[in-house]
Amino acid sequence: MTVQSAWTEKVELKREQLKDKIADEWKLDNETIRRLKDDKKNLIKNIDDLCSSIENQITHSTIIKLREKLNAKQLTCYKITSAFCHRAALIHQVVNCLSEIMFLEALKLADYYDKHRPATLPPLYGIPISLKDQCNVEGVDTSLGYLSRTFKPKTKDEESLIVSYLRDLGAIIFVKTTVPSSMMATDTESNTFGYTYNSINLNFSSGGSSGGEGSLIGAHGSLLGLGTDIGGSIRIPSSYQGLFGLKPTFGRVPYLKVDNSFEGRETIPSVIGPLAKDLSDLRYFMSCIINVCKPWMRDVKCLPYYFDSTANELHSDYVVGIWYSDDVIGLPPSDIRALKLCEDLINKTEGMKAVKWEPPSKLSIELFDIANEADVADSGNEIRDEFELSGEPLLDILKPMVLDDGRPPYTVNQWWDLTKRVYNAQQSMREYYLSLPELERPDVVICPTTLMPFRPGDMLKTTLRHILLFNVLNFSSLSVPVGTVDCQMDGLMDVSSALNAEDKMIRTYWNDLIESGDIEGFPVGLQIVSPIFDDSEICKFASWLFTKI
């Protein structure tokens, strides 16, 4: 058997096993799959048509509402779970978002829960939750998108702490979702599972690295799932599928026993957090995981703070910073429109004020550079080694991560120097914040996220300039959907006034998307960030904002 045939055979086997976990009656014929794939912008409606009315009611609901119905015995855990399993199976057959399917186990547990219903239902009783393929679940692989890690089912002992908390809370784990190999890409593709499409608009990428989560939740295949974010991996798929996605500060949601790339790289750490259709669900989830589970008792990296999910009222003299630009990349008209909408709403509200958030461009450039340097500090050793283990070929989306110029990995002294730069940059941003008059220091800041979607193969035609800096800063950031692109209203960008080559590329790509019409109706995502690491505050502000928009 050649190396080539060895790895492709392993891939075939994994894919077959995955497919076999979908019940025959849920399988779509090739004709339907083709039709749904071709109807790029209507997946939700098309899937609705394939589901029963009660299933659609369930999957278009929220955790909080489902919980009310469960409490009132108007629904069973089994009905809820079954609706999501069915819908996830259908979505997957079109966008390819699942890496592990646990329908049988989920339905069995749901049935058990219905038969052994306690007097008081645990906080997530009977609620299906999806997991990025980094979380360890007994009996299934955690691949990280690497073929080398398939066919190595995890044991009970290896289960992620967050998974055991979910079980304690009564949640039902039913699927794991696709990631790009290594997770160090903002597109979702692997040799093992293939390519994950955007479920809102199949012309585009689902984003990454929590692309499977984004795509699944985007089409109502799950109400809430867990992603991770080391460079936008929660926020990008959230933005691309019109979701709420929270990148908490480090140490809020427990990462214990969640598999990862670059384990031990604590400078600019990956964090774990929820993606959800509904903001109240997201806040409810955070309060369950933090306030109920108290993860600091089990995970030494977790901070012993509660999450303030109760109050919705904002304090008086509320200040919101608006960050329009870093003088490096011009914003597309859709982002400017969304930011202005927020700014106007805030300024119209008594007791609130919008101010410009304008940290020095030099600082945002430094933050961006640091993140990029950190990502290739090991010259790609770890990723290269993982690919060599299985013999699968390196993916194009990972080539920026794997240096081929022979540069050796950083020495520990170089790494410490980079870590110092991180601290200095964090501190410089704090100095900027403190340099503002006290009454103009923002409680939260609103800013762009992804600027625009990208087509498969075009990952490098977009920018992470509004994303990576918040990983380096360890700012909590909530990705929120603020309207959609309107080709007519938003229009073309002026390429001739581009500030630099990168800006020119972005403007040109935007114009291409506008001219093709493909981007019409695509969600516009913004970020709400906290300049002083307050995860609760950004959620509270978002709740206020979304009563107005």
Place this chain on the structure above:
Amino acid sequence: MTVQSAWTEKVELKREQLKDKIADEWKLDNETIRRLKDDKKNLIKNIDDLCSSIENQITHSTIIKLREKLNAKQLTCYKITSAFCHRAALIHQVVNCLSEIMFLEALKLADYYDKHRPATLPPLYGIPISLKDQCNVEGVDTSLGYLSRTFKPKTKDEESLIVSYLRDLGAIIFVKTTVPSSMMATDTESNTFGYTYNSINLNFSSGGSSGGEGSLIGAHGSLLGLGTDIGGSIRIPSSYQGLFGLKPTFGRVPYLKVDNSFEGRETIPSVIGPLAKDLSDLRYFMSCIINVCKPWMRDVKCLPYYFDSTANELHSDYVVGIWYSDDVIGLPPSDIRALKLCEDLINKTEGMKAVKWEPPSKLSIELFDIANEADVADSGNEIRDEFELSGEPLLDILKPMVLDDGRPPYTVNQWWDLTKRVYNAQQSMREYYLSLPELERPDVVICPTTLMPFRPGDMLKTTLRHILLFNVLNFSSLSVPVGTVDCQMDGLMDVSSALNAEDKMIRTYWNDLIESGDIEGFPVGLQIVSPIFDDSEICKFASWLFTKI
């Protein structure tokens, strides 16, 4: 000028400048210096004899009491400051504990404070505070014990955040204290400043790396000073001079703009904390720096927690773990006696219980190994480079830190692996804690610190096995004095039953110290640590303990 003469001349100049900052009337003649140096165990009394009665009353007081007298206008800031300057000058001439002298500036400020006394005195108004030679103060060097860093006075902008907080609180900065070059040793020696002796017993080392602080405060030359601890540097000098020394968890006391070795080495970070004669003073200081200054607003690494310094009462069903041994090193009789004293006190008290704290030996060995590997991860590059800058010769105490076997520094991948081991070890200790029945999980743990003092040149004849692990674990630890060595009562150790070569060395050294009688009356230090990172709790427990001892 040869390299040799260049560095020695620079040293001479630095030493002369330091000496010149002591007023002539405070200078001791050579005869007195010799007499005080020879009377090894009576420095405090000998210095008392050289000071006025009112000076002795002041320097033998506490911050809290001095504050009362200042409030009642029974004392002036000038009188207090002058008393400490005088005493520090005298102590320094015997034990060599100062690296920077700021008497003139301190007295001028004290005078100003007396003349511009506010209605309500700030929390540390007029209280002299000493600083380890890592804190940046405008106008003076921060040497870290390196000749290369002398004659480079810091600017106002470079001042450490903690120094500016001390100024805000009204404290008076009057001296900086000696450290071993690089601070990566537990003895205090540098080519520039020479050797710092123990002020309780001049046969011995002051410990390190905050040796100057320990020695100064030990002989009442300061009530409270700041040290740092990456491997015992607060706790060892505290233990060796019978002080209270707090190594907080990371992120409690702000490290911003405090110069350091290995900046950017955030795995097993150095932390900054107080050494004090009096426990209530130490707690008061912590509450000022944390609760009043709110360092998290300025230093992004600081955690937004308050410090609970008010309550003294312990909660009911209080559990104290006692850690007698790690099966690697046998404890000297003095430590066993001190631990038993605490255990008996606890068991005699209603609502309290002492339990054995016995984490697996394998784990404490791993923690010790990790710390040692981290210390030479860069093969000594940084220290070697600093010595080469000035041409001064490498010190014997630093030779274990500077590899001469040609091993290259760790790659970033090796460093990440070590960081992973740190997390795993921290987590294993947490698992041990959680494995105990809930009613037997200790609120605090009491354990040994240094075991015994060492003579100049004997640094490597002692062990850090009960010290380094708490740096790796990020446990908060308070070093406390529990009695003194009694050669008669404590006696010899059995060398023939030594567990291994290291244990044999320790036992042999202990017997040598007992047989010589030098160790008679030497302070015994224990640590009170928090298995769940609770800095306030260990201080609260210590306050209870010291009402009983």
